Amino acid sequence: MNKRQIxxxxxxxxxILILLAALAISGGRDFLFQKDKSEVIVDLKNIQEIYPTASxxxxxxxxxxxxxxxxxxxxxxxxxxxxxxxxxxxxxxxxLLIGLDDNLTITKxxxxxxxxxxDYIEAIYDDExxxxxxxxxLEDAMQLEVDIVSGATHTSKAVIAGVRQTASALIKSDAxxxxxxxxxxxxxxxxxxxxxxxxxxxxxxxxxxxxRTIYLFLVLLIMGLILNKALSAQLLHGWLxxxxxxxxxxxxxxxxxxxxxxxxxxxxxxxxxxxxxxxxLQELTNKFTPFKKRKLPTRFKxxxxxEIYLTLIAGTLLLGFTPELSYLEPFTFFSFRIVGxxxxxFGLMVIILSLFFSKPWCAVCPTxxxxxxxxxxxAKKIES
Numbered sequence: 273m274n275k276r277q278i279x280x281x282x283x284x285x286x287x288i289l290i291l292l293a294a295l296a297i298s299g300g301r302d303f304l305f306q307k308d309k310s311e312v313i314v315d316l317k318n319i320q321e322i323y324p325t326a327s328x329x330x331x332x333x334x335x336x337x338x339x340x341x342x343x344x345x346x347x348x349x350x351x352x353x354x355x356x357x358x359x360x361x362x363x364x365x366x367x368l369l370i371g372l373d374d375n376l377t378i379t380k381x382x383x384x385x386x387x388x389x390x391d392y393i394e395a396i397y398d399d400e401x402x403x404x405x406x407x408x409x410l411e412d413a414m415q416l417e418v419d420i421v422s423g424a425t426h427t428s429k430a431v432i433a434g435v436r437q438t439a440s441a442l443i444k445s446d447a448x449x450x451x452x453x454x455x456x457x458x459x460x461x462x463x464x465x466x467x468x469x470x471x472x473x474x475x476x477x478x479x480x481x482x483x484r485t486i487y488l489f490l491v492l493l494i495m496g497l498i499l500n501k502a503l504s505a506q507l508l509h510g511w512l513x514x515x516x517x518x519x520x521x522x523x524x525x526x527x528x529x530x531x532x533x534x535x536x537x538x539x540x541x542x543x544x545x546x547x548x549x550x551x552x553l554q555e556l557t558n559k560f561t562p563f564k565k566r567k568l569p570t571r572f573k574x575x576x577x578x579e580i581y582l583t584l585i586a587g588t589l590l591l592g593f594t595p596e597l598s599y600l601e602p603f604t605f606f607s608f609r610i611v612g613x614x615x616x617x618f619g620l621m622v623i624i625l626s627l628f629f630s631k632p633w634c635a636v637c638p639t640x641x642x643x644x645x646x647x648x649x650x651a652k653k654i655e656s
Contacts, residue, residue, distance in 0.1 A: 312352060312354050312365075312367045312384055314329075314337065314350075314352060314369065314384070316328070316329065318369055318382070318384060319337065319339055319350060319369075321369075321380075321382050322339075322348070322350060322369065322371035322379060322380045322382060323339050323347055323348050323350075323371065323379075325341050325342070325347065326339045326340065326341065326347065327340060327341055327342045328340045329350070333457070333522075335351075335352070336349050336350065336351050336352075336442075337349065337350040337351075337352070348371055348372060348373055348374075348379065349371070349372045349373075350369050350370065350371050350372070351368075351369070351370040351372065351438055351442065352367065352368075352369060352370075352384075353367055353368040353369075353370065353434040353435070353437070353438045354367045365386060366383060366386050366427060366430040366431060366434060367383070367384040367385075367386065367434075368381055368382070368383060368384065368431065368434045368435065368438070369381070369382050369383075369384055370435065370438060372410065375409070376409055376410040376411070377407060377408065377409050377410070378405045378406060378407065378408050378409075378410065378413060379406065379407075380406060381402050381405055381406075381431075381435065383396065383397075383431070393427070395427075395428075396427055396428060396431060400419075401418060401419075401428060401431075402431065404416065404418050405418075405435060410439045410442060411439065413435055413436065413439040414436050414439045414440050418432055460498060460499060463494050463498065463499075464494065464499060464501075464523050464526075467490060467491065467494050467495065467547075468526065468527075468530065470487065470490070471491075471530075471542075471546045471547055472530075472534070474487055474546060475534065475539050475542060475545075475546055476539075485556070485559060488552040488555055488556050489552075489556065491546070491547065491548075491549055491552040492549050492552045492553055492556065495547060495548075495549040495552070496549030496550075496552070496553065496606040497549075497606060499523060500604075500606050501523050501524050501527060501549075502548060502549055502550060502603035502606070503524065503527060503528055503531065503543060503548070503639055503643070504597070504601050504603045504639055505582070505585060505597045505600065505601060505638050505639050505642070506597035506600075506601070507524060508528075508639070508642065509589075509597055511528075527543065527547055530542070530543070530547070531543035531547065531643055532643075535643070540644075541640070541643070541644065543643055544634060544637075544640050544643065548640075549603075549606055550602060550603060550605075550622065550633055550637075551631065551633075551634055553622075553623065553626075554622065554623075554626045554631040554632065554633060554634065555631060557623055557626035557627060558626055558630055558631065561626070561627045561628070563627055563628050565628065565629060565630045566628065566629055566630065567629065567630055567635075568625070568629040568630070568632045568635045568636075570635040570636060576635070576636075576641070577635065577636045578635065578636045578637055578638055578640060578641040579641055581600075581636055581638045581641075582638035582641050582642060585597065585600065585638060599614070599615070600638070601637070601638070601639065602615065602618045602619045602622050602633065605618060605619025605620075605622075606619075
């Protein structure tokens with residue numbers, strides 16, 4: 273009879289345990305116990321510290337505040353750092369309110385109520401520290417070097433991390449989400465939901481293979497170029513440490529839930545084969561390459577390269593390092609307007625290898641390895 277079993281080896285189970293231990297150590301007490309998070313309240317007075325002429329504001333679906341003047345026109349945007357990251361100083365959480373103009377340039381940053389001492393806060397507000405971000409574009413804020421304030425080390429580190437992680441979350445998810453119109457936002461939502469339905473149809477309805485090339489183009493266009501949505505080790509690591517950011521990242525959350533749930537009910541590697549933009553790009557390159565494709569050799573004594581790769585990531589976390597995981601995977605390649613030349617070269621290398629090998633990145637992808645380890649697959653027929 274046919275049975276269904278968890279599709280993972282003993283090595284993969286051990287790897288999951290290593291990852292959980294790594295996350296527990298890197299996350300510390302906040303991973304093991306419930307964080308004491310009180311909701312950060314933003315009022316008009318806070319907004320007016322950045323936009324003195326503001327008369328009202330609303331929270332949009334991406335977790336940013338749209339700010340309006342007395343005539344009802346939008347005059348700017350404010351980001352609450354705790355919507356995208358949670359940074360702690362000496363006395364606890366240090367939430368920031370970051371003002372942006374229509375060109376995604378920082379106009380002003382203020383600290384919201386916190387438990388830091390007044391001396392720390394006074395040092396932070398010096399022009400040589402918090403003032404250095406004024407006039408800096410959001411993508412440049414991720415790399416801007418700002419010196420730690422002597423005597424207020426914990427607080428200044430929390431501010432620096434809050435600005436960088438908020439900027440990173442916004443830029444990497446979608447560089448236009450602050451200034452885009454409600455119409456474009458709605459169009460993207462419709463495209464996303466339509467693709468989710470189409471993916472399920474392609475996975476379960478027979479006779480759709482002849483349309484797969486068109487479907488892959490849609491995945492590349494919508495998931496890659498328009499939405500920049502791809503599951504990654506960086507994204508999963510952030511979720512495990514800080515939880516799901518539903519407002520800012522609901523589409524990625526839906527993709528993750530579909531990837532796990534559909535894999536558990538019979539479609540092994542559903543995400544990798546149907547929703548990953550990098551997988552679609554490689555498969556399309558494979559379809560049109562004039563060269564004979566070969567399988568990339570990736571196994572050594574029964575262990576795959578991607579399992580080794582994922583183990584190295586877990587090892588760095590166990591040792592207390594927090595590597596920039598986005599540099600270890602090429603998925604930010606689709607945000608080519610803002611990513612550095614290194615990640616662009618990374619993505620181009622995957623395309624070039626796809627001319628000669630069958631889906632080369634999939635053979636080493638740590639995210640694919642993790643998803644394979646926690647999904648079900650059909651077992652071979654077992655005689656009863």
